[in-house]
Structure formats: C-alpha cells, structure tokens
Amino acid sequence: MFYHIKELQFDARVSHPDPRFAQLLLEQFGGANGELSASMQYFLQAFACRAPYPDKYDMLMDIATEELCHLEIVGATIQMLLGRINGYMKDIDEDCVLTQMSNNTAKEELIHQALNNPQFLVISQGSPTLSNSVGVPWSSAYISGNGDLTVDLQSDMAAESRAKIVYESLIPFTDDPEVKRTLDFLMTREVTHFQQFQAALESFEPHFPPGIFETNPKYSNLYFNMSEGENYRGRWNKGRSAKLMEEWQYVEYPREYMRETNGMRDIKPEGTMRTIKSVKERDKKLAHKRSNEILDTIPERDMAWNKAERYHERELADY
Amino acid sequence: MFYHIKELQFDARVSHPDPRFAQLLLEQFGGANGELSASMQYFLQAFACRAPYPDKYDMLMDIATEELCHLEIVGATIQMLLGRINGYMKDIDEDCVLTQMSNNTAKEELIHQALNNPQFLVISQGSPTLSNSVGVPWSSAYISGNGDLTVDLQSDMAAESRAKIVYESLIPFTDDPEVKRTLDFLMTREVTHFQQFQAALESFEPHFPPGIFETNPKYSNLYFNMSEGENYRGRWNKGRSAKLMEEWQYVEYPREYMRETNGMRDIKPEGTMRTIKSVKERDKKLAHKRSNEILDTIPERDMAWNKAERYHERELADY
C-alpha cells in the first residue's frame, strides 16, 4: 500500500524558468535511465522475493519508493522550469500571434524556447510528458526483472550507474544553483543505492555466477581474439579470471581453433581446477538449496499477501 | 513524497495457483487500461494543477496513489497465481526434463500452464512482467495529460470506463472466490473514481467545450452522412445537440454540399443562436479568466514546490 505526502522528499526549487533544460531533464523523468525506470524495476523485482527473502524485499521496496519520490521531484522541477507556460497557453488571443513574436517579451521568449520540444506546447501545454528528452514514450522495455536476485541486483547496480552518469551529464547544462542542488542530491542517491544493491548481492553465498549453474569448465576460460589488428593483453585475457580464478586461455586464431576442435567438441578443460563432474555436483546442491529457500516459504495453496492469520475466521458468504 | 506500507490496501488472496489466469490478469498490470496506466495518468496531470487548482490536485493525487495501491494488489495476485513456479525453476535437474512431463504432477502441470506465456518462465521465472496479456511492454503512449482539466477529466472518465470493463471481462475466467472478491473490489473502485472525476469536471464553469474556444457556429451543428446505405436518425443528428443546444443540420449528400458551399466557405450559421461575434467575445473572456487562474498562482521566478517560507533564510553557500 502506498501513501502520498504533499511535500517533496527534497526541497526542490527553480530560480527562473528554463524550458530548454526542462526538455533535457525529461530524460530522467520518462527516459530509459530515469526515475520511473528505477522505481518500476525494483518494484517489479520485489514481488518474487517477498516471501523467501523478506530482508531484500524490505530493501527493494525502500528504494523503489524512494525512486518514486525522486520521480516526483524531477516532475516538479520540470513543471517549475516550464514556468507560467500553462497559463500563457490559455490566453489565446488572435492579436497575439506567437510566431511573429516581434517584441521579445519574457512570455514570448519562454514559448519560443519551449518550441524546441513542441509537445510541451501542443500536447501537455506546459507540463511534463512521460517521455525522454527527444519525445520517445517511456516503455517497460527499459526495465528488467528476472526472478533471481543474483541477476536482478546486477541489473540494479547497472541501472544506478547509468542514472548517475545522466545526472552528471545534465548538471553542466543548467546555471541555476537551486536546480544544481537538486540534481546533486538525486545523483548522490544513485551512488548510495548502488552500494546498497552491491551489499545485498554479496550477502548471498555463492553469488557468482548469477543463477544456479556454475558453467562448463571446457569453455569458461577461453578468450577468443575475434577482432584482428592491434591486439591487447590485459587482466581480462591474461592471468586468472576475476571470479572463478581460472587461467585465461587466449585463442589467437578462433577460426582455426573452431576447426581443430571440431566446432568446440574436442575441448578438454585446461587451466582450471573445476571438472564437469564437480560442477554438476555443486549445481545440483545449489539448485536444491535455492529452490528450497523459496518453496519453504510459499504454500501450495491458500495464499495471502497480508498477515493471513488475522483473517482466518472470515467466510466468503458475503461476496 | 511517497510512502509504502507492507500490507495491501485490500486483503488479496488466492486459493490455488492458476498461471493461465495470471496471464490474463497481466492486462490490468502492464496493459493499456491497467493500473499503471491509471496511476501514471493522474500523477502526470496533477503537476500542472497543483498551484492553480489545489483541490483538484488533492483529488488527482488521492486517486493516483490509490491506483498505485491497486497496481500492487494486481501484481501480488499475479505472484500468488504463479504459485511456487519461482521455486520450481531453481531446482534445475537434468533428470527432470520438463518437456516430457510424463507423470503429470502438480509441479509439471503448473509449469505447463505457465508456458502459455513463455516469458513467465524464461524471463521472469514465475513473477509478473510489466506487459499486457500477450506480452507487449507497457508504454506511456497509453496515457494522456493535456494540461487542461476540462480535457484531462474526460480522459480520466474514459480510462476508468475501460478499466472497469476489463475487470468485468476477467471475472468469468476465474473460479476462485478469493480472486473474484479482489476483482470485484478493484472493478468497483473504477466506477467510484469515474464519479469523482465527473464531479470535479462539473465543478468547472463552463466545462464544455473542453479548453477555451467555444467553436465556430458555422460548422458546429452539421451532421455529415458519410456512410451510404441504411441511414438512421437519432438524438445525435436530429433535434438539438446535447450541450450547445443547436439544431442539428443533417447533410445527406456531403459531396454535393461541399461543392455547393465552395468547400465550406459559403456557410452561414443556421439553427443556432450563437454568432461568430458573440463566440469571439466569450472566447476572449474565458481565455483571460483561465489564464489568470493559473498566472495568479505561479510566480515568474523563485519557485518552490514545498512551503517555501519555511526556508527563506537559507543560503546556497553550502552547495
């Protein structure tokens, strides 16, 4: 259940209207990496983990709700940046032909700036639209929820990274110290959330690879040099891999390798301690563990979301 | 600012898993007429009217927030309808080849049903996706906010009508009395909100036509018979028009009429008391009235969303 309070979480202000910056800021309102994306992503992910991982559910709903607060802050800032356009648009008067705008009054200047994103005028009349800075509608194609926290928390860390850099990119385009202050707050919070998601991820044991299967040691430490030219060696294809600690096998000529190995069929694991047998055993164990963590908390039938015991004597007669 | 409470607004329950119905119910989660559409539409519309129409702002935010509660109820119900799939999907075991599913256990039956919407398995692993019943992602193209309450409230009444009928269509597809009870609550609330929006609309004077311009009496009561064949006369093309009370002028042969009137240039208003001159006068008056309602409440600069006076002594030095 949600509740609304008629104050913003952060005291957002605007010193003077700036429709151009309002347009840029739409990117964080209805854009791919904006606040609606963040809020909906965590909200979506929370459903599956409410029963088995109530602590993660708590965290996800705390952050999803905060992002909703941020969505409101961004929307309110856009509304203020659009100034009095909504009022000007009502005062439709044939003597005032906006396109001439000969005497460059503040009103005309404002509307002229807003024309950069025509939908501010002809669609929303001086209020936010749920689209990005070039007018593309928000789509849930932007968000992910894969029913597994070792995956979802990675998605969330990435989402926070992107949201952070977009705020960072926006800051130079306003000279309003009030707006800068708001953006500074919002940007900082993305970094905070990143750390929360990382901590939550690390509280799982194991948390890598994401999901259950540990993967096949035959293919897991091969590096294919698919791009001919200046090749580089770094810790991503030399030494040991970051997580599984396997020795990177650098395949300089992937085509020849493919043929020599009969399309990868003749590979034997090299540079790794892992064997297919040991992997399968651990896979099976982890599969049962994770499965049971969930099954133990969800009844086969008669499910209730709220505390069910409080209602057990209810009958259905009055439906 | 939003707040979350870890109980649903309505005590939603599910008697037994039913992935097929979960798929249908997605329509009200991430579908065109679903709860996210409703919530976002009212939330969006609220920004522009916060200052000039604080009573409508209050109502819009009350309902937007309630719809958010409903979104959560629908999502929770889908989660419960998917039962223990999320857990089953973790117990990946090669001996259990799901596609064979020879011994028709409850688990296999459940997964088999879920396959009707494959994304429940391979994308979300037994939790909701933010898409409609056929898997199309939610898009803000579904919602409207036009910066004018006489328009927006019409959009809202229509949105509530559509949401209502979708719930009505869903009810026969479940035989679970608990789910029916939840749908009954949600469906009823749409009708409640419809009446709230209508009352709010009628509190504007005038509220028709939407917006400012009253429209040109030359064209406003013409009915063009554009579809040849069995023609019908009813109160929509006979007698007086519902709002402007003009006498309908039935144009039986629109092509000939177009030519006779020189492409509508030679029309004189008929069957109406309104004249172009009187319309223009009222337009001008209403334009100023509406414009001023807004301009009077929005400062030209130094805008704050929260109660600004509480902070006026703040300086910006510490940014």
Place this chain on the structure above:
Amino acid sequence: MFYHIKELQFDARVSHPDPRFAQLLLEQFGGANGELSASMQYFLQAFACRAPYPDKYDMLMDIATEELCHLEIVGATIQMLLGRINGYMKDIDEDCVLTQMSNNTAKEELIHQALNNPQFLVISQGSPTLSNSVGVPWSSAYISGNGDLTVDLQSDMAAESRAKIVYESLIPFTDDPEVKRTLDFLMTREVTHFQQFQAALESFEPHFPPGIFETNPKYSNLYFNMSEGENYRGRWNKGRSAKLMEEWQYVEYPREYMRETNGMRDIKPEGTMRTIKSVKERDKKLAHKRSNEILDTIPERDMAWNKAERYHERELADY
C-alpha cells in the same frame, strides 16, 4: 466499401510555406490525438455493433469516414506548408552546398526551417510522415475499442476532447489566416462529434456504470484520502455521488481503515440504498438483456456482411 473524391471536404489553403508549423501540425496527422487515431478508433468500434446496433454503426461509420477526410485535409495542409521542398531536394548540385547557405534565399531559408524535423528532408523529402511532431511513429496503442458502446463512447468523447485542445493549442502558432480557417473548421468538428457521441451514449438505458455490473455497494462510495497535506472537500468526496447517488464516505486515514476493516473484508455498505442482493439481480437482468440484443442479431453460422438474401442461390463450385 470506401470511395475517394479528389477534393478535400474543406477547401484548405496555405498562404505561404511554413515548415516549422508543418512539424507542429504532424501532431494531428500521426500523433496520439490526431485524425488517424480518431478515424481508426471509430472504424474499429463499428464492427461489433453493425448487427445489434445498426443506428450506432451508421453514426460511427459517418464519423470515422469524416475523420478520414480530416486526415486528408491535415496531410494536404502539411504538404502545402512544406511548399516546394520536394522539388528543391531533387535539384542536387554540388555547387549548392546547403549547409553554407550564405545568400539567404527563400529556398535555403525553407530548407533550413525544415531541418528542425530532419525527417522532412532525409526521409520524406518534403512530404508528410505518419508520425507526431517529434517524429514518433503512429501506433495503434493510441486507440481503444472495447466491444461495448457504453465504454467506447466514453473513449470517443475523451478522444474528441483531446483532439479539440490540440487544435486549440496549434492555432496561435500560425499567422496564416487560411491555415487558421482550416484549423478552426477541424477544431469545431471535434466538439460536434463529442456531442454526437454523448447523445448516442445517453440513448442507452442504463448507460452507467459502463458495461454490465453495477458494482459492489460496500466499496462504491468510499473516498480514500491517500495524499496527506492540504486536503479538500468538494462534490467529488462530499454529499452524493454523481451517478449512483450514494453518500460519499470520506476515509481520512486509509491505512488505519484498511487494518480496522481487515483489509476491507469487514465493510458493510453505508450511505447507499443499494444492496448486494439487489445489485446482483439487476446485474443478471441487464446481462441477459444486453446479451440478447446481440445474440438475436447474429446467426450461429452462415454469416454474411452484405445483404445475404441477394446471393443465396450462389454455389461455391467456381472457387
């Protein structure tokens, strides 16, 4: 069956090219509230009501067809506003580097203005695109058809309201009296159609709530105060509801109410004459009535759209 006549329904003209306004006007060509949306929405809704409600079918097809005429008017106006760009684009000559455009001739000025929407040049070469003012392609996600006229006509009234306000918003951005004249015609027609749809809706008895179910009196007059802060009371949460004439029950503290009522389970209808029993009876009666209105007009098999009796002696041998 459709027919085309090579004249516009309205004698649309353009005094001088204006590619910027052409861009704005795209909003009514391929935008969410534009003429294609209107035409397709009514056309779509007409199919289901052709047999049971031939009078409404007649009206829907009359208006759908008129909107198609308007789509053509808008497209033709955009074409004229783009002036001779299509011809200029063909005269590709290396000596004439458009980006330099040193001597500001009319041609270069025109192309420069068109660059505001690059697709006018590099995609359509000076002709309309089926997208909105920011270039987003038209999508049928914009339109609704729910197989029930008490819902569809609400959607249509809302659609007309939005189309009207967009025309209203466009008018100040052109100073061409000919274009203004065309917009005035188109805007007026939206208001005309609104009244037609309302009259058609009111010819149903009952027409509220939309669809069949009258809804549950337990929840139908509750107003939840979900947004804390300055709260307002108006006819939308005080006195009697607009349609069902129930006494509004104002729930000031929804969270507490939810808990006290055990998640709404312990509510008894208050402030209403309606009872669950009486509602169910009326629901059942209306369900049968509406169902029969349709079933009586549609055969179980051997369906024909045109007048079938004229062909009954046909055989299928020649297929």
Place this chain on the structure above:
Amino acid sequence: MFYHIKELQFDARVSHPDPRFAQLLLEQFGGANGELSASMQYFLQAFACRAPYPDKYDMLMDIATEELCHLEIVGATIQMLLGRINGYMKDIDEDCVLTQMSNNTAKEELIHQALNNPQFLVISQGSPTLSNSVGVPWSSAYISGNGDLTVDLQSDMAAESRAKIVYESLIPFTDDPEVKRTLDFLMTREVTHFQQFQAALESFEPHFPPGIFETNPKYSNLYFNMSEGENYRGRWNKGRSAKLMEEWQYVEYPREYMRETNGMRDIKPEGTMRTIKSVKERDKKLAHKRSNEILDTIPERDMAWNKAERYHERELADY
C-alpha cells in the same frame, strides 16, 4: 474526401465461427504487411505527387482506397469468425464459470478457442483489435514514403509481394470455402496492384537507379566475397549487371583489396563505360529535369488543394 458505402467491395462470408483463424487473420488487419499498412503507405505517398504527377496520384489514390476496402473486408471477416462471442461476453453470470466449461457446449468451445489470443476476450470482447496475430500494435514504422516515385513504387511492389505471400500462407489454415474465396480475392488483388506499380515505375524515364544520382562507376560493379566457405558465381556476380550493364568485378579477398586500394581510394573504374565525368553531367541534367517537373506545378505561395479558381473572390473577413 472519402465516402463510405455500407456494403463490402467483396461479398465476404463465413460458414462457421473460428476464433483461431480470426487470430491468424489479424496479421492482415493490423500486421506489418496487412491492409492498413498498404492503404496508409499509398495514401502517404500520394500527397507529394498530386501536383507534379496527377496520373500517378490518381493511381495511388485508387489503390489506397481499394486497400481501405480490403481492410474493411478483413475486419468484417474477423468479426464474423468471432461469431457470437461479443454476445456471450455480456451474459456474465456467476453460475456459468467459463474456466470450468465442463459440458463442452458450442459457446464454451468458442470462448476457449478465443483464449488463444486473450485480447479477443478481455480487451475487445469478440471484435478485431488493430494488432497482428501475436498482439503487437500496428505501427507506422511498417510503412515507407520517401518523396520519390522511383523509390516509392519499388517499396510498393515489395509491399504487395509480402501481402500476397501472407494470404497464401493463411489459406491452408482455414477449411471454410467462403473464407477461402475471400482470401483468394484479396490475394489476387495484391498481384494486380504489383503489376500496376511496376507499370507506373516503368513509365518514368530513367527509373534506375532510384532517385537522381547515377552512382560512382569506381564502386558500382564490385562484388565483395565477404562470406568465406562455399562460394558461388551467378548472374549477380558474373557477367554484366542487370541494369547498368557493367562487368562484375569479383573481389575474392575483400580485406586484402581494401588494403591494396588504400581503403578504396586507389580504385579506377573498370569494366564499365561510365566515367565520373559523364555521370556527373547526367546527374546534373536529371536533377534539373526532376526538380522542374515539381517546381513547375507548385506555386511559391497561395496554395490551394481543391480547384482554386473557383474561390478566388473569397475574402477572409468572415473567419
């Protein structure tokens, strides 16, 4: 201006309801290659050529209008294939739990089949939706109009080819001779239109390459063997090219060729009579010709779509 007649262009019939086939047939209603795509594509292309190429305008509008007739035929057929579902959906009665559907009556069977596309039930209640066979909304991203008939007519021939093969693919999925008859008509018409577009294309001189520029002879007859393995030679890389009649130059090792020619900078035209100089001369000539064909028919200002002379004495005072 459009006109509607309440009979279909083709006497479409349905012997018995078949919701499954209705779902497939949606592909030609709101799918990528369906009738709306065809109609809108030709309608869009017609605007630019109305003045300079009135004969092509005539043809495009003839076919665009016929496709609109076909859209109606397809929609009507879907409506009939859905049978009496719209009526059944109204008869909502709790005793009749559709999901049980124990006694397999015709009604229940019908609704069960319709569930394959849930939107037929919960969204449109037994009538068409403007989407494809898997429920994706129609988008104008499907259609093309590039302001040049030598391009557009190619797009149209391709569109007709695709529409034809989709009908061909649909036919085996119905066993209803009436429906087959309708599909046969619609399929045949696509092939007819293809030939009309081809004839129109060939009436341009020259009509290849599309547009103005004849292209650079240095690169125009090179064939790059970019896919290693079994290589084939055919008339597409051996002998003379189909249109420009140049000798194909087969580049067996594109990487080496790129390096030897300094990234294509050191190429001299081979196997062609065309020279850069002669090409540029023809380009310039054609550019002026095509440009003038258009400019000669479009005034610089004071444009009218309908026959303007009939109205020249009109004044604007009455606006």
Place this chain on the structure above:
Amino acid sequence: MFYHIKELQFDARVSHPDPRFAQLLLEQFGGANGELSASMQYFLQAFACRAPYPDKYDMLMDIATEELCHLEIVGATIQMLLGRINGYMKDIDEDCVLTQMSNNTAKEELIHQALNNPQFLVISQGSPTLSNSVGVPWSSAYISGNGDLTVDLQSDMAAESRAKIVYESLIPFTDDPEVKRTLDFLMTREVTHFQQFQAALESFEPHFPPGIFETNPKYSNLYFNMSEGENYRGRWNKGRSAKLMEEWQYVEYPREYMRETNGMRDIKPEGTMRTIKSVKERDKKLAHKRSNEILDTIPERDMAWNKAERYHERELADY
C-alpha cells in the same frame, strides 16, 4: 561465424566536427532504412535458404556482411563528426557553465550544436546512439523476412532503393569533401546490391507472382477507379498487364460493379488466356517443385549446420 578487422572497409575520414550532420547521419545508422536494417534483413533471410539455395545463401551473407561493414563506417563517421565532445563532457567544472557559453569557443560551439539532439550529450556523451535522426530507437519492425526468396528479394530491392535515396538526400547537407566521398561510396553500393538482388530474383523460374499461387484470373486484371475526379489512363490500367499479360479491365464505377456482380461473385474471367483450371494445375506443380527443392535438402532429424560428417563419431557422453 563472424570475424572483425580493425580497419574500415572504406577509409572514412572527417575534415572537421559537425554534430548537426552527425544527427542527420544517424538516420543511416539506426534509422528505418539504415545499415543495421539492411544487414539484419539479409542475415535473417539467409537462414531458410542455406540448405536449399546455397548460392543465394552465399550472396545474402556476402551482402549482409558488407552492410555490417557499412554500419561500422557510418558509426565511425558519426563518432568523428562528434569530434572531441566525449572528452569535453568529462571535464565537468562548475566554473564552466555550458549554458552561458559567453565566449563562443570551439568547444562551446560544438556542444551547442550537439544540443540539437540532446541524447548525444546526456545519453551517449558524444558517441552514436542506435536510433534515427529524431531519436526513435531502431526496431526490427523495419525489416522483413518471409521465408520465400521471390518475396524477400523484392523486399531487398526496395530496401536498397530507400537506402540509396536517403544517402542522396544527406549529401547536400555536408560540405566536407571527405564525408561526401564516404557517402558516395555507400550510396553507390546500395545500387550495386539492388542489381545483385534483381539478378538473383530473375534466376528463379518462375519468379512472378511471388510465392506459389498464380492467382485467380477472375479478379486479376480489374482496375477499380476508386478515386473520383480527374482520372487518368496509363499502362497501369490500359493495354496489357506487365507480367501476366492480361488485358486491363477498367471498372469506372466500382460501387455499381460490386452490386451488379453480386459482390464479385458473378464475374467471369475476361481479357485473359488463363483459366481457373489451368491456374490450379500450374499451382499444384509449382507447389510440389518448390516444396521438394527444400525438402530434398533438409533431413527429418539429426540436423547439423556445419559439415556434419566431420563429427559423426562424436558421442554426447561428455556433455
């Protein structure tokens, strides 16, 4: 299997940054007719014809791969046109408020130009986005693959035509001879590919109509005059049809014709040598021929993509 080489197929260069042209050029990167569309379309079509038509597979993969090279060329050109923006965006410094941009340095000018497409700054920070010139994301709705080369090759010829004209339209908007040179190369290649696709199409016998069915001679040479007004006769509705060589039957009054023929039921083939019987025979023959071309090359089970014989002794034990 794909391979990458760290040089472009064409030595693309840029003389000076030009963010505005970078925006236009996006149309060929992530636009409807751009290089990704081309590459993905041919790649997609190639799968089905690999076994039955290995020569066409070879050609499709040659061209698909070349288009991928072109995608890289376009992306690299956009990157160069954006100049050093990526670096400037990193030097975020509060003293340098970009929006003031008082001293119009090169840096500020560049960023100012880039603001025309805000996503270049706030989303991609001076690198390409996979969208078109107005920021709409690329969608596979742009491409076609219909599992039949007589259709697909038509789609490909049309795609090349559109790609060609877009390059042609772009050339006048840059004054950089290096960029012009690159565009000239890319444009020329589209025309080359067109001719390759045409030659491949013509190597099929028969290749018209596309697909299998030859179509019904009753309807195949009718021309419906659906657009009243100035009508024209040309080779598309007079004389013989281009492919099937049937005499065009001009139907001047389609409505009357529809009624006289009982909705097309009473038509007898006229002006054609084809009869329904002869058509059916040829249809059947062609169906078997085409079907067998495919079936003969695809085993019913145990399929392998690479040369299977090289691996037949492999066992699956080590999976």
Place this chain on the structure above:
Amino acid sequence: MFYHIKELQFDARVSHPDPRFAQLLLEQFGGANGELSASMQYFLQAFACRAPYPDKYDMLMDIATEELCHLEIVGATIQMLLGRINGYMKDIDEDCVLTQMSNNTAKEELIHQALNNPQFLVISQGSPTLSNSVGVPWSSAYISGNGDLTVDLQSDMAAESRAKIVYESLIPFTDDPEVKRTLDFLMTREVTHFQQFQAALESFEPHFPPGIFETNPKYSNLYFNMSEGENYRGRWNKGRSAKLMEEWQYVEYPREYMRETNGMRDIKPEGTMRTIKSVKERDKKLAHKRSNEILDTIPERDMAWNKAERYHERELADY
C-alpha cells in the same frame, strides 16, 4: 570491417524438430537479453573508446563479434528446430487442409506445434523472426551505451547476467542433448564475458563511483526506511558502505526527517571522512584526467579511422 565464415563458431546440432522450443529460444535471438542485444551493445560502446582506450576497444570488439557468432548459432538452431516447415508451407494443396489434420502425421504435428507462434507460419514460413518469445520486435531500447566505460562495463556485466539466467531457464525445456550442449556453451560464455568486463572495469583507477563526480557526502550514506512494516537491517543499511566506506545513517522516519532537515537543506555530513571541499578537489582532478585521456587522442580536425599516415598524400580531386 567484418568477415563471415560459413561455419558456426560452435557445431550446433538438433536431433529432432521442436517448434515449441524454437519459440522459447527466440528469446535469445530477438529478445531483450538476447545475442543481438549483447552484440549491438558492445559494438555501440566501442566507438567512443577506440582512440583513448584501444585495449578496451579490442576487448569490446572481440566480445561484440563473438556475440554476433552466437546470434548466428541461435538463429541456426531455431532454423533446425523448425525442421522442414519451410518446405511444407510451399506444398499448398487444397486437399490437404491443415486445420483438419485428421491423420496426425509428423508434418501436421509439426505445423500444429508451430501454430503456437503463428508468425512462424504466416510471416516467416518456418524461419526465425527478429522478435522475442511472444513476438515483440527487437528494439534498441534494450541496450545502453553511455560514453563512459565505468558505466558501460557495469551495464555489460548486468547484460551478461541476464543472458546467462535466460539460457539457464531455457535448458529444462528441451530434452535434446544436442540442443542442451549448445545452450551449455552459450550460457558458459556469458559468464566468461562477465569476468572479462569486470576485469576491464577494475583496471580503471578509480572506477567507483561511475563517471566523474564522487557525490555529496551529505546525502551519500543515508538509508531511508520508505516501506513501513517488517524492517530489516543488513550490510546495506548497517555498518559501512561497500565502496565509499561510510557509516550508514538509518533514517527510520523519512517524512519527519525531511521536515526536520527542511527538505534536506540542513544536513551536515555524518559518519564519513569525506568533505564537500575534498570531494570537489578530487572531482576536478579526475575530470581533467579523464578529459585529457580522451582529448589527447582525438585531433581537433582531419580525423581518420584507419591508419591515416598511409594515405596522407591522397588528394580529393577524383571525388
């Protein structure tokens, strides 16, 4: 420049057709987390880092190209899983009415299974479509490139996590050991790439927070308890934060906190060693460092992608 080899990187095989699994597998072909998404994301990100970070460019292009190989493997597997459908669809014969399918032959069974995704039959005739498992077209809205490797590599790790879990979810739905083997290879590679991206990320110093700004210490360690109910404390809101090592400040009552701090204006950094001053200094330093890394490698004009020195003597005369 890309090259294609007519063998798959992995010797993918299929034991028997399985159109249902082909449908599921589409998720990794044209779905949000599929191989096209992966390939395009890395390809897109590579452009900006080619000059300043050639080692990362090498790695990104190696992996982007490998993902393209995987896209081909998935497509080929789908093609094989669809078996001989493409051939069956050509053998259109009226005596063989597919919908009856009385004698359940292998052919009919296959087509029946394929009907689950109708587009396999009526659109692609037995070959892959570039859409996900429910038919939604692929969109570049799925991918991210933010012009900053500390962000992009996070996005890439998340993308690999999602791709991995989708393969994991797919495996139980096939019983074909050959297909399992291919999925095992593809799944393993996602985990390999994850580790490569992580290693590359860690080679940056600093690499957290992503981008430049270190963020404001006033807000960076606050945890807002926005979801009332069962609250949990874990390493994400207790102790020190994972990266910045600040002491978490748990705000139990966010609303009260907001008011007490005057909308966050009165906060002083607590539980952190970082000060606004020290942060600003480090920000400035890092900004210059990162900016220079890029600016040092990109000339202000005369840019070339390939090794420019090899061509410096070229003139442009022959364009």
